[in-house]
Amino acid sequence: MWGVEGIRRPSFTKEAANNLVLMLRQLFDAQNPTGENLYLREHSQPNILASHVHAFCWYACHLPERGTVLDWGCNHGPDSCLLRTTFGDNLELRACDVGEPARFSAFFAHTRLSDSALSRQDSMRSGMQISRPHRQS
Numbered sequence: 001m002w003g004v005e006g007i008r009r010p011s012f013t014k015e016a017a018n019n020l021v022l023m024l025r026q027l028f029d030a031q032n033p034t035g036e037n038l039y040l041r042e043h044s045q046p047n048i049l050a051s052h053v054h055a056f057c058w059y060a061c062h063l064p065e066r067g068t069v070l071d072w073g074c075n076h077g078p079d080s081c082l083l084r085t086t087f088g089d090n091l092e093l094r095a096c097d098v099g100e101p102a103r104f105s106a107f108f109a110h111t112r113l114s115d116s117a118l119s120r121q122d123s124m125r126s127g128m129q130i131s132r133p134h135r136q137s
Helices: 012-031 038-043 046-060 078-090 103-111 119-127
Strands: 067-072 093-096 112-119
Touching: 012 038, 012 046, 012 078, 012 103, 046 078, 067 078, 078 093, 078 103, 093 103
Parallel strands: 067 093, 093 112
Antiparallel strands: none
């Protein structure tokens, strides 16, 4: 499908969307095989994966076929995984978040991201607020 200014836009069939859900499911299973990571377990529920892919299918149609994408606040990078699967190497993917990317090695291996970990100081300079959970007394 061709969009504005002759830029090729992805189009998604139900089968293509289901394949994206399956791809994410496989990455979650590879990263969290025992289900011990509660965050990943919660974010890998079928309805959440389907909703995430549904939103992706909507916004991916508004992206250029080639270029650079910054996945800001990517955490485990599900959007970058969807972008890499859909656009292949046509997009240069970069990511930035607090924490080390190695925490989510299965996801980052899939995306081949150029990533940066932010320190608390870096985030304050950029205007991003990092809050830590309050301790209960």
